[in-house]
Amino acid sequence: xxxxxLDDLVSDAESRFSAATDLVxxxxxxxxxxxxxxxxxxxxxxxxxxxxDEKRKHGNKINQIKKKIEHLLTKYRKIFNEAELNKLLTEExxxxxxxxxxTSLGSVHPIMQSWKxxxxxxxxxxxxxxxxxxxxxxxxxxxxxxNALDHPARSMQDTFYIDINDDQGLPLLxxxxxxxxxxxxxxxxxxxxxxxxxxxxxxxxxxxxxxxxFHQIEGLWISDNISFSHLKGIYTNFLHxxxxxxxxxxxxxxxxxxxxxxxxxxxxKFTTGPNKNQWMEISGSGxxxxxxxxxxxxxxxxxxxxxxxxxxxRLTMLRYGIxxxxxxxxxxxxxxxxxSK
Ligand code: PHE
Numbered sequence: 001x002x003x004x005x006l007d008d009l010v011s012d013a014e015s016r017f018s019a020a021t022d023l024v025x026x027x028x029x030x031x032x033x034x035x036x037x038x039x040x041x042x043x044x045x046x047x048x049x050x051x052x053d054e055k056r057k058h059g060n061k062i063n064q065i066k067k068k069i070e071h072l073l074t075k076y077r078k079i080f081n082e083a084e085l086n087k088l089l090t091e092e093x094x095x096x097x098x099x100x101x102x103t104s105l106g107s108v109h110p111i112m113q114s115w116k117x118x119x120x121x122x123x124x125x126x127x128x129x130x131x132x133x134x135x136x137x138x139x140x141x142x143x144x145x146x147n148a149l150d151h152p153a154r155s156m157q158d159t160f161y162i163d164i165n166d167d168q169g170l171p172l173l174x175x176x177x178x179x180x181x182x183x184x185x186x187x188x189x190x191x192x193x194x195x196x197x198x199x200x201x202x203x204x205x206x207x208x209x210x211x212x213x214f215h216q217i218e219g220l221w222i223s224d225n226i227s228f229s230h231l232k233g234i235y236t237n238f239l240h241x242x243x244x245x246x247x248x249x250x251x252x253x254x255x256x257x258x259x260x261x262x263x264x265x266x267x268x269k270f271t272t273g274p275n276k277n278q279w280m281e282i283s284g285s286g287x288x289x290x291x292x293x294x295x296x297x298x299x300x301x302x303x304x305x306x307x308x309x310x311x312x313x314r315l316t317m318l319r320y321g322i323x324x325x326x327x328x329x330x331x332x333x334x335x336x337x338x339x340s341k
Contacts, residue, residue, distance in 0.1 A: 006065050009039065013069045017076040023084065026076055033069055040066055107340030111215055111328055114242075114316040115198050118217055121241045122196045125234060127219070130197045132181035135162065137170035140180040144295040145259040160202050160212075174202035177309055178218035179259060186222065186296035191303050193222040198312065208324055215312035222288065222298070222305035228252070228264075231285060231306040239268055239282075243319060247272040251279070260286020260307060280318070283310035 013033060020026040033039050040062070047058050108116075119129050142154055153159070153176060160174040181197035197218040206212050221231065236250045249271055252264040263286035267279045288296075288305030313325055320339070322328075327335050 006061055009033075009065050010068050010072070013072050017072055020076065020080070023077070023080045026073075026080055030073055105340065107336060109328075109336065110316050110320055110322070110339045111312055113339060114312055114319065115215065115217075117242065118198065118238075118312070118315070119196070121238055122219070124241075125237070126194055127221075128195045130181060130185050130195045132175075132178075132184050132197060132199065134175055134200055134202070135172055136175040136180050137166050137168075137172055139170050140183050141173060141175050141177075144183045144292065145179055146289050146291050146295075147258050151258065158204055160204060175199075176203050177201050178216040179307070179309055181218055182220045182307060183292075183295065186220065186298065186305075191222045191224065191298065191305075193220060193305070195220050208326060211313070211325055211329060213329075214325075217310050217312055219308040219310075220288075220305060221307075222296075222303050224303055226304055226306065228287065228306065231308065235266060235283070235285070235308060242315065243270075245270070245272075252285070255284065255286075257284055257286055259289050259292045260284075261289045262287060266308065266310075282314060282318075283308050285309070 013029075016029045016032065017026060020029055031038060035041070043062050047055050047062065050058065123129065138154070142151065143149075147153060159176055162172040162174070164172055166172055178197050178199050178201060181199065185195055185197070186193060197220070199216065199218075200213055201216050202213055203210070204212060219234075221234070232250065232252060236248075239248050239250060240246050247270055249269050251267045253267055255263045255265040257263045263284070265281055266283040266285050268282050269279045270276050285306070285308035288300075288307055290300035293300035293303060293305065313328060316322065316328075317325065
């Protein structure tokens, strides 16, 4: 080995490192000097065979040169690192002067818009809002509400039963109306009770006017000195607020529900506008049946109660002029977008 050429190694390294095009090629050049088969490995092997003085002399020299080349390597690594970073920065830079893409906000489903509106209106009348489970037991959904055991509404053709019973052995089902929420609330609270209970309800039905899942809003008002006229006053006021017009007439038409006596269907008609003077059924209602009052744990001689149950779909269709119920649940964005605010 000619140790005189050692000095040339530094300039050789300089030209090799500076000729590298990126970090990868630079690392290849590093291997040329420091790799397993690199120049320095060879040099150190060779000096092993020299005598002590020579070993010292050349060893020192080799180490000096090695250090210089290592410095060079560090210098070039830095240069290439910076170059790569700069390249990334320019590639990924964002042109803040480009016009924005715009953001689109989703919209609240019309049924939910009605739901919230109705809550606000009844809250302003002093009603509380309550909630209850969609999976109900058959006692709360039917029996407590004075539905005879052979009442057709209980039949498998109308009600979605669930294949399990609750921990008291009662059959479970998807609630067929929001009225069971009356039961749950009245059992746990003392009159005066003034609540609405909106929610999803389920029946085995599917055509242009029925959906297996639909929404109702239940109202219950129990006190010791109220009459049907209170219910009529509140409900008429509600309709005026909901439809934002006083040009609405309301009538109570005798009807039947097992849990109210007397019972009435609430009809309404607009007295102006395109559909004027057409009576439309809008809600069931009635005076809480004494047997139901007992099931609430309340004395029917002391308390009097009024209840109503209205379809949210119906109210929403009338408010927005929608004529096919199925549109609510088809998920067509063109339909949904019409209700964005
Ligand atoms: N639960 C009845 C229905 O689903 C509506 C109703 C509620 C009637 C409260 C009277 C009183 O049709």
